[in-house]
Amino acid sequence: MQVSYNWLKEYVDIDLTADELAEVMTRAGVAVEHVIPTNKGVSGVVAALVLDKTPVPDTHLNLCHVTTDGENNIQVVCGAANVDAGQKIPFAMVGAELPGGLKIKKAKLRGVESNGMICSSKELGIDPEQIPPEQKEGILVLPEDTVLGTPITEIMGLDDYILELDLTPNRSDCLSVLNIAQEIGVLLGKEVRLPQPEFTADNDDVNQLMTVEIAAPELCHRYAGKMIRGVKIQPSPFWLQHRLQCAGMRPINNIVDVTNYVMMEYGQPLHAFDYHELADHKINVRKAAADEEIVTLDSQKRTLTDEMLLICDGARAVAVAGVMGGENTEVTNQTTDVFIESAYFNATSVRRTSTKLGLRSEASIRFEKGINLDTVLTAAERAAQLMQLTGGGVVVGGAIDNYPTKHEPVTITLQLAKVNNLLGTDITDARIKEILESLNFHILQDNGTAITVEVPGYRPDCSIPEDLIEEVARVYGYDAIPQTLPYGASSRGSLTAAQKIRDNLIQSLAGMGLHEVMNYSFINKNNDEKLNYPEGDIRRNSIPIMNPLSEEQGHMRTSIVPGLLNTVLFNHNRRNEDVAIFELGKIFLLEGELTPQTLANEKWTLGIALKGKTTQTWSHSGIAYDFYYLKGIVEELLADLKIADISFVPCKDNSIYHPGRAAYLYLNGQQAGVFGEIHPAIADNYGLEDRVYVAELDVDTIIAVGTGAIQLKPLPKFPASTRDMAVVVSEAVAAADLEKAIWAAGSELLDDVKIFDVYQGGQIASGSKSIAFALTFQADRTLTVEEVNVEYDKIFGALAQQFNATMRM
């Protein structure tokens, strides 16, 4: 909503500047977003009369004499082709200023003295939208009745400000200039002058000339009409055009402009029909038939549904109720007799219709928020008054007012004590009542502790006591609300175990040198193919968004991997070659039907991606990321969480990963993730040339396994014995199996097993590998060499027997 500051002043005495007013309104809940001066820097420009015009020889210039007071002549040179004697024009006197900081001085043009300047609309900084096409070129010609010497700022409305409101949905009452004025009246403590529709009417009765039937009273609660005959269609007077322009509307002709003006003034949309185009001089308000068609004012053919409300004459549809009029009954230059429609249409119905037709107009915006039922007829009368004022003619006597179900005013009972109880303030009962009365919430009953008020028709947003408390608070001033802290039962702030683990994962990974990233939860469905998911894989069953921004963001992700790979590529393309990142977020799996009761399985997932190497400096080269670096990160994370029962199983069946370089993670026998090198074909699909290592960990499973408690093991009092054992086995034997066998064969004396070397190459038979273990033995006494030898031999014997291991010499 935009409104002229000067227009508001017509109804209420405002002793604040536009900027000050904006601040007062904003702080009371009617936010003024911008205050735009209509004057772009004009001063010293007044209306003048061109007395004569003589061409300056050999130039395109004219020598003119003008007068700003009818007495003194001023000589001025003008370059515009359209200047002529007898015109009234905007004249910038010597000393005047124009937009852009131009100062008018006495000058000589081609040797001819010039004492000022005749201005075009452009030179005055007037919005070209406001200028009729024929006035856009050359100097601006003012109406003949312009009084000489009047400042152009006054004539062209350049002494005004446009207030641009940012209204919250509950304050649709402020889609009316009058209601804004009432609001200002309350805030400034000033009287508000409402317009009084007065006009000369004949002795006929409009009810003899028009009939209105409401066939759908549930959607049309009231339909009022007035009529004016013998009106002249012409441009509106400048003041009216200016106010409409400030409100962001384009002037058309006096009749259309008046309907728009009254809509802005009262918030009541109106429609003007050419009376003689209405078949049978009859209006019927009914629901449309399915697929019924109408050509609207914008010359578009619209197909309707049977839920939409239509205004029809005796023969056909003439308007989509509350949304847009029809072309067939439009007011034209030939129109003389006008029927003015002012009605209340059901808000929800108008909203649905305008949404379905993709047609939002100033009218539909107002109807769909709910307009004031009480001023439906008043607005029609106001329009009749202004049409007569701007186009002459005679208003037909009487009024149509079809009001099938009378609107019962809303009443609210408010316990006065509740105001301060809810606000934490100390407002007196008298002040509460005073504020509500000033906002036109009239007190019907007052028993001392509670009041019952009637809600004004233009405030459909108010229906419960809390609404009244808000009204009191905003006028009283939110600044005056104290700052206290809640008292009552104290509570313990805490995180759940799951929340702690998730925070811990982020903390650990950042500590290990990885950067946290955040990708959108939406992905492109084509990732299914890029990641080569098998047919029937649950990840292919991603949830589509009905109205996505783009195909790129069309589905909810079922894997954290695409976002990570795209992030790696994005950074690679920006020469961030070494990438170590992680993301903790949800993936969305569909298990069964998606209903409000059975929503998606939202799984917290931790993704990690590595490419390149750790940071290199002058003193140390970086460590290249590889499978074991990634595995080290995974192991460290789990060690941080004190999870003990961890195992890794080769992963050869996941299409994303290299079949020889990927592993499943198991915790307590439950699969909890997969990680490894990205399959080269997949990397290729994402435009990645280097090896990329990725982990996907199922955070919910990690949380279910939970963090183990810390239980301190006493420090040994006696020295331990460490023996190395290097065995040669077939390369197919898994290190983890050897380790498991060592633990099984060792007695309670075996305290620790570590792999310190793995070798494959010329020194041993091909097809075999050597693995060297450091075995630590420990007891509550100093172990003898013999004791350790026995243990050692037993362990080696087990490896020899189970894996055909030989001792490496």
Next chain:
Amino acid sequence: MRDELKKIKEAAIQALEEAKSIDYLNEQKVRFLGKKGELTTILKGMGKLSAEERPVIGQLANEVRDEINQVLDRKLAEMKAAVQEAKLASETLDVTLPGRALNHGTKHPITMVIEEAKQIFMGLGFEVAEGPEIESDYYNFEALNLPKDHPARDMQDTFYINPEIVLRTQTSGVQVHTMEAKEGALPIKVICPGKVYRKDDDATHSPMFHQIEGLLVDKNIRMSDLNGLLLSFCQEMFGKDTRIRLRPSYFPFTEPSVEVDISCCMCHGEGCRMCSNTGWLEILGAGMVHPNVLRAGGYDPEQVSGFAFGLGVERIAMLKYGINDLRLMYENDLRFLRQF
């Protein structure tokens, strides 16, 4: 013997003073004081002395030994110091060269803000609640006093999965989930940080962003409590001298509703480019929980009251860290992320 002792002393001291190495010093020590050294040798002749002279010479010999030892110790200490000094001199590093790069990672700025907010609110006695991102229309809208066809639904452009299921447009849905889970217990003090989605994508809007919802329900909760609690939060988050101001606003699920501004953290209220010269920055929406929402959660608005608030996490991160382009948050450029 006196003269011999004197000679030995002089010879020894001269030799020691002229010494150039620790090894030479040690040799001299053996030469004069050793078991077969000159002093020992002379003292072997003590037996020939008279009983009167013996103690006198004995004492003199001890004095000579002490004197030699003193010089020896002094020279030894001097030489050790010189050796160490030379060693230190040879070991000098260029301490201005950079240190070894220990890879240190970073948390995303969104995570940092959420963690800080969690810490602040936990200190104020709040728990952390969670809810689904793919949400039913009921919890996202209807239970929050936003029936279908409500004009305020226009305030948020919603991503729909189907007519009954949406990507949550606000973390407010967690309000009713939480109240249902609490089954009438008091007080309810929760915050809910999380991702939300709106169909909007331009320089100042991202289709996915983060909010922190807060809800406090108890007996006798007042709007002044909301004002005071948010002041505490903003002072923790933005600095002790931060002021807040409330402006009337509208949210369907609160009544009265407020928009909360903080004094500009760049200019401290003086007026600057960041705050468009107003001295204030819009930071969050809040209000007293609407009776219909309390009812939807199974609480009686005649018995309890409460307030709710919603913080924009991206907005806070941008203000705190001077991020001027929202899109940086989701591009994940390492040159951006490394700065946190």
